[in-house]
Each structure stands twice: as C-alpha cells, then as structure tokens.
Amino acid sequence: MNPSLFSAEGLSGVVFLGFVGLIASGALIATHTQRLIRAISGLALCLLGVAGMYYFLLSPFLALMELLIYVGAVCVLIVFGIMLAEPKPEQTVGKLNMVAGVVGVILGGVLFWGLVRLAQVAPWQASAVTGDFSLEAVGTQLLTSYSMVFELISIVLLVAIIGSVALARMGRERSKA
Amino acid sequence: MNILTLGNFLGSYLIIGAFLFSMGIYGLLRRRSLIGMLIAAELVLSGASVNFMAFNRFIAPNPAVGQIFTLFIMGIAAAEAAIALSIILAVYRNYRSIDTADIADLEG
Numbered sequence: 324m325n326p327s328l329f330s331a332e333g334l335s336g337v338v339f340l341g342f343v344g345l346i347a348s349g350a351l352i353a354t355h356t357q358r359l360i361r362a363i364s365g366l367a368l369c370l371l372g373v374a375g376m377y378y379f380l381l382s383p384f385l386a387l388m389e390l391l392i393y394v395g396a397v398c399v400l401i402v403f404g405i406m407l408a409e410p411k412p413e414q415t416v417g418k419l420n421m422v423a424g425v426v427g428v429i430l431g432g433v434l435f436w437g438l439v440r441l442a443q444v445a446p447w448q449a450s451a452v453t454g455d456f457s458l459e460a461v462g463t464q465l466l467t468s469y470s471m472v473f474e475l476i477s478i479v480l481l482v483a484i485i486g487s488v489a490l491a492r493m494g495r496e497r498s499k500a
Numbered sequence: 501m502n503i504l505t506l507g508n509f510l511g512s513y514l515i516i517g518a519f520l521f522s523m524g525i526y527g528l529l530r531r532r533s534l535i536g537m538l539i540a541a542e543l544v545l546s547g548a549s550v551n552f553m554a555f556n557r558f559i560a561p562n563p564a565v566g567q568i569f570t571l572f573i574m575g576i577a578a579a580e581a582a583i584a585l586s587i588i589l590a591v592y593r594n595y596r597s598i599d600t601a602d603i604a605d606l607e608g
Binding site: 325326328332335336337340343347351363366370373376381382384385388392397400403404408410411419423426428431432434435438442448449450451454455460461464465469472476480483486488490493 | 502503504505506507510511512513514515516517518519520521522523525526527528529530531532533535536538539540542543546549550553554556557558559560561562563564565567568570571572574575576577578579580581582583585586587588589590592597598599601
C-alpha cells in the first residue's frame with residue numbers, strides 16, 4: 324500500500340506526521356526552556372499532539388477530553404501556580420546541573436531504547452474483538468463493569484479537592500503567625 | 501511501509517509513548533524547580549496514556565477498556581496536579597522559593 328500525497332490516506336498521513344511533530348517539539352520545549360511559562364506552553368503543544376493521536380486511535384471522545392482536561396484545566400492550573408509562586412529562571416550552569424543533565428540523558432536514552440526495542444521485538448498478537456469503539460459502549464461499561472472504579476475515583480477526586488484546599492489554607496495561617 | 505501510513509501501525513504509537521515517557525524522566529531529573537518537575541510528570545502520564553490507547557486500538561479484545569482506563573488516568577492526573585500545586589504553594593509560603601536546592605533542610 325503506497326498512497327499518493329493528495330489522496331485521503333496520504334493527507335491523513337500528513338496530519339499524523341504533523342501531530343507527531345507537535346508532540347516532539349512540545350516535549351523538547353517543555354523540558355529545555357529556562358522560563359517555566361514557556362515550558363507550560365510546550366506542554367500544552369505536546370498535549371495537543373497527544374489529543375491528535377487519540378483521534379487517530381479511533382477515540383474522538385478521549386481527544387476532546389484530553390483538550391478539555393489537560394490543555395484546558397491542568398495547564399491553566401499550573402499557570403496559576405507559576406503566577407503565585409513566581410519561580411526564578413532556571414540556572415543551567417553549575418556542577419549539580421551538569422551531573423543531573425548527564426544522568427537524565429543517559430537514563431532517558433536507555434529507557435527510550437529499551438522500550439523501542441521491546442515494541443519492535445515483542446510478538447504483539449491481535450485478539451478477536453468482541454466490543455466496539457463507540458462512546459455508548461464506554462458509558463455502559465463505565466456504569467456496569469467498572470462502576471466500583473468509577474466510585475473510587477470520585478472519592479479520590481473529592482479527597483484531593485478537600486486536601487488541596489486544606490493544605491493551601493494551612494500554609495497561609497502559619498505564615499501569618 | 502510508507503511514511504504516510506505510519507498511523508496504521510502499533511509500533512509508531514508505542515515509539516511515541518516511549519518518547520514521551522523518556523522525555524518525562526529526563527525532565528524530572530533535569531529540572532531544578534518543583535513546577536518544572538510537575539510538568540515533566542505530566543509528560544510521563546501522557547506517555548502511559550498513549551500506550552494504553554494504542555494497545556486498545558490494535559490488540560485489545562474489548563476496545564472500551566483502554567478508553568475507560570485512559571479516562572481514569574486523566575482523573576488521577578488532575579487530582580495529582582491539584583495536590584502538587586497546593587503543596588508547592590505551601591512550600592513557597594514557608595521558604596519563599598520553589599527551587600529544590602533551597603528547600604533541602606528538614607524541620608519538625
């Protein structure tokens with residue numbers, strides 16, 4: 324199969340490569356810029372590309388959720404954190420930073436190489452598909468087979484909200500005293 | 501295998517997930533401030549999500565399970581970001597800094 328550039332498959336392949344480019348450039352920006360506000364912009368770009376991947380993986384619902392939750396909520400939350408904590412621009416010189424950078428490159432490279440080798444070598448076998456990709460199936464199973472997990476994650480989110488409010492309040496009282 | 505048909509193979513998504521994961525680990529080690537480490541942790545989580553969705557698309561018997569699991573990962577990531585930011589704000593109030601080199605002392 325060898326689609327031409329201007330057929331439907333070729334154009335969707337170009338869009339796929341564009342999303343891959345967004346992920347790569349966004350991840351590089353998120354880990355390499357000195358100012359954190361630029362790093363968070365890189366994270367937003369990268370997550371936009373991940374949402375495109377979900378679209379290619381036959382789940383437009385999760386692509387929209389990715390945009391809504393990650394780009395819309397988590398990134399804005401981190402931007403508020405940057406505004407409130409006013410971090411200094413990161414120092415890239417210094418002995419400790421050199422060591423951390425070298426260790427990071429080695430560990431990240433080894434992990435990436437190992438995972439890519441695993442993806443190539445392992446005999447992934449497709450099994451017989453019994454369900455479908457529809458949002459209806461997701462919703463039905465979320466409230467039948469996985470209802471316990473659904474309730475548990477609701478409790479986790481409730482505890483997280485109460486805990487974060489309590490933590491932020493406690494810090495305020497201590498600094499006043 | 502043509503470069504324009506890469507989106508039809510499991511391997512390309514697995515490589516993207518591995519890239520996101522290893523960039524996240526690299527950023528966690530390299531960043532010197534707590535918010536930068538939080539950003540890198542989000543990269544690790546999205547790498548895991550991409551892997552789940554790729555296996556869900558290509559080899560899972562029931563294609564709803566991976567989507568449900570990815571939704572749970574999103575919920576956990578939102579809770580993690582909220583908790584981490586409130587901890588970061590509490591640390592900032594006490595130390596006036598979120599640089600990991602400045603907050604290295606323990607105090608009861």
